[in-house]
Amino acid sequence: MAAAASLLDIKRAPVETVLAGLKSTEPSDSLRAGQALVRTARKHAVSLRDYLTLAITTRGTQFNDLTGYEAALAYLNLPVRDDFAQGVVLQAASESFQTFPGTRALFPPVIDDMLYWSRRMDAIEQLEPMLAVSTVIDGPELLFTIVNDDAADYNSFIIPEGARIPVRSLRTSEAAVRMFKHGSGIRTTYEFSRRARLDLLTPFAARVQRELTLSKIKTAVNVLVSGDGGANSAALVTNQSSYAAAPWNVTGITAGQINFQALMAWLVSQAQNGVPIDTVIGNWGAMFQWMRLFQPVTGTGFFAPAQMLRDASGTQLQLPNPFPAAVNFVIASSAPSNQLIGITRAETLQELKEAGGETAEEDREMLNQTITYIRSEVSGFRLLYRDTRSIYDFNA
Numbered sequence: 367m368a369a370a371a372s373l374l375d376i377k378r379a380p381v382e383t384v385l386a387g388l389k390s391t392e393p394s395d396s397l398r399a400g401q402a403l404v405r406t407a408r409k410h411a412v413s414l415r416d417y418l419t420l421a422i423t424t425r426g427t428q429f430n431d432l433t434g435y436e437a438a439l440a441y442l443n444l445p446v447r448d449d450f451a452q453g454v455v456l457q458a459a460s461e462s463f464q465t466f467p468g469t470r471a472l473f474p475p476v477i478d479d480m481l482y483w484s485r486r487m488d489a490i491e492q493l494e495p496m497l498a499v500s501t502v503i504d505g506p507e508l509l510f511t512i513v514n515d516d517a518a519d520y521n522s523f524i525i526p527e528g529a530r531i532p533v534r535s536l537r538t539s540e541a542a543v544r545m546f547k548h549g550s551g552i553r554t555t556y557e558f559s560r561r562a563r564l565d566l567l568t569p570f571a572a573r574v575q576r577e578l579t580l581s582k583i584k585t586a587v588n589v590l591v592s593g594d595g596g597a598n599s600a601a602l603v604t605n606q607s608s609y610a611a612a613p614w615n616v617t618g619i620t621a622g623q624i625n626f627q628a629l630m631a632w633l634v635s636q637a638q639n640g641v642p643i644d645t646v647i648g649n650w651g652a653m654f655q656w657m658r659l660f661q662p663v664t665g666t667g668f669f670a671p672a673q674m675l676r677d678a679s680g681t682q683l684q685l686p687n688p689f690p691a692a693v694n695f696v697i698a699s700s701a702p703s704n705q706l707i708g709i710t711r712a713e714t715l716q717e718l719k720e721a722g723g724e725t726a727e728e729d730r731e732m733l734n735q736t737i738t739y740i741r742s743e744v745s746g747f748r749l750l751y752r753d754t755r756s757i758y759d760f761n762a
Contacts, residue, residue, distance in 0.1 A: 371409045371410045371411075372410075373410055373412070373420060375410070376410060376417070376420050376421050377421075378420070378421060378422065378423040378434075379421065379422065379423065380422070380423060380427060381422045381424070381427070381429060381434070381437045381438055381441045382441070384403075384418065384421050384422050384434075384438070385399070385403070385422075385438060385441060385442065386399065387399030387402075387468070388400060388403070388442060388466055388468045388469055389441075389442065389466055389469075390466070390468075393466075393467050396466040396467050396468035396469070397467045397468050398468070399468045400467065400468025400469065400470065400471040401468070401471075403417075403468070403471055404471050411721035412721055413475075413721075414471060414472065414475060415435050415475045416435075418434050418435040418437075418438045419433050419434040419435045420434065421434060422434030422435070422437050422438060424437045429441070435475075438472070439472070439476070439479075442462055442466070442469050442472070443458050443459070443461075443462045444458075444459045444462050444463075444469065444472060444476050445458055445459055446459070446476055446479035446480045447480065456480070459476060473739060474739055474740055474741065477567060477571050477739045478571075478575075478741075480567075480568065480571075481568055481571045481572060481575065490697060491579065491580060491583055491697050491698060491699060492579070492583075492696070493579060493582050493583050493586060493717070495645065495694060495696045495711075496583075496586055496590075496645065496647060496696055496698075496709070496711070496715055497586075497711075497715055497716070497717050498711060498712050498713060498714055498715055498716055498750060499716050499717070500716070500717040500718075500719065501716060501717065501718055501719070502718075502719050502720075502721045503718050503719070503720060503721065543594065543596075543718055543746040543747070543748045544595060544746050545718070545720060545744050545745065545746040546585060546744070546745065546746060547742055547743070547744045548578050548581040548582050548585070548742065548743050548744075548745065549574070549577075549578050549581075549740060549741050549742025549743060550574050550577055550578070550740075550741070550742075551574065551739055551740035551741065551742075552567065552570050552571065552574060552739045554567070554739075567739065570739075571739055571741075574739065574741045575741055578741050578742070578743065580699070580700075582717075582743070582745060583698050583699075583700060584698075584700040585745075585746075585747060586698075586715060586717070586747050587647065587698050587700045587701050587707070588700075589715065589747040589748075589749065590647070590707050590709065590714070590715060590749075590755055591702065591707065591757065593749065593752075594747065594748045594749045596748070596749075597752065598748075598749035598751075598752040599752065601707070601755040601756060601757050602755075602756060602757065603705075603757040603759050604632060604635075604756060604757065604758055604759065605759050605762040606619055606621075606624075606625055606628045606629075606632075606758065606759060606760040606761075606762065607619055607621075607762060609625075609627070609628040609631045609632070610628075614627075614628070614631040616628045616631060621760075621761050621762065622704060622760065622761050623655060623658070623760065624652075624655040624656065624658065624659065624706075624760045625760070626659055628760075629659075629758070629760075632708070632756070632758050633693065633708075636708060636756055639753070641710045641713070641751075641753055641754045641756075642710060643693060643708035643709065643710060643756065644692065644693055644694065644709075644710060644711055644712075645693070645694050645696060645708070645709050645710075645711040646693055646694070646695050646696065646706045646707065646708050646709075647695075647696045647697075647698050647701055647706070647707040647708075647709070648695065648696075648697070648698070648701050648705065648706045648707065649697070649698060649699050649700070649701040649702070649703060650697065650699060651703060651704065652701065652703075652704070652705065652706055653695065653697055655760065656695050656706075702757075703761070704759065704760055704761030705757050705758065705759050705760070705761070706757070706758040706760070707755065707756075707757055708755070708756045708757070708758060709754055709755050709756075710754040713750055713751050713754045714749060714750060714751065714754045714755060715747055715748075715749060715750070716747065716748050716749075716750055717745055717746075717747055718745060718746045718747070718748065719743060719744070719745045720743075720744035720745065
């Protein structure tokens with residue numbers, strides 16, 4: 367795959383220059399201009415939205431208060447919501463897509479923006495709370511370096527005057543991150559687009575975006591559980607029943623239910639190993655068991671176990687807190703049943719996204735009498751460290 371052109375090569379110009387030809391009254395000229403715009407964005411390995419933001423300057427123009435991308439929408443008469451006070455009608459976007467075929471390259475980002483204004487709701491299942499970092503790369507895969515700390519060199523040492531400073535040894539290895547394409551789309555006929563308002567697509571676009579997120583979450587969970595195919599193998603599984611033995615001596619363990627004391631023992635043991643858990647991932651059944659930790663318990667003044675832990679300390683004696691004060695629960699329907707995946711979020715999972723991957727289909731749909739909304743991403747996941755994951759199995 368050829369290397370992407372540098373973003374520094376993009377010369378900023380007024381919106382009329384960057385979008386020259388898109389508003390041509392000759393459909394074939396508009397089509398060629400749209401295809402050229404998509405190819406230019408792909409050459410720089412960025413989305414069309416990002417390319418327009420970088421390439422269009424609005425300083426000293428009528429679009430002075432807008433970003434380059436927003437100026438492009440205004441210039442092409444592609445509103446993303448009704449604003450009657452300003453004389454803006456969403457149906458104008460449909461007219462632009464029909465009149466100027468080249469503008470159909472902007473159909474996906476326009477629908478994305480329309481969806482944002484129509485449905486400002488947080489998705490129940492989200493990928494971001496699992497990630498340490500999300501990185502954009504140029505190619506379909508990445509060769510990365512794995513840093514393996516030597517456990518024998520973890521300690522710090524007092525350095526005598528004039529002596530050499532102890533240096534921890536690092537070993538490296540290489541592995542390729544597998545990249546997968548996630549997504550789906552909606553194709554509307556020319557007749558539908560001509561007669562229907564774009565906001566009728568909102569519920570269908572919402573489903574497309576949700577399915578994209580769920581697909582990525584499924585891949586991320588698989589990496590957390592099974593490893594990334596490199597030096598980071600499958601996560602170690604700890605059975606809840608193992609805490610019945612010394613030194614924890616937990617009692618009342620029931621298969622299929624989270625035992626509060628055993629859960630605390632798991633969190634403490636992970637913190638003792640230097641990898642405190644601040645994020646727990648589980649499916650809907652695990653979420654129900656997690657919620658039971660907040661259920662009042664008879665015979666204790668109707669305090670829930672979580673409240674008892676919070677209130678266990680007195681004025682002089684404070685409860686030690688070796689693990690993070692907040693352990694967040696993240697829902698993932700693809701997580702294994704009766705298990706919790708515990709991670710140190712800042713040190714565990716990295717998402718790698720191929721730059722410009724969503725532009726691959728845009729020019730193809732300008733060639734026929736359909737308009738297609740496609741949400742797709744090419745992404746993969748890698749583990750930063752192999753010891754920051756632990757699976758708590760409360761069915762064993």
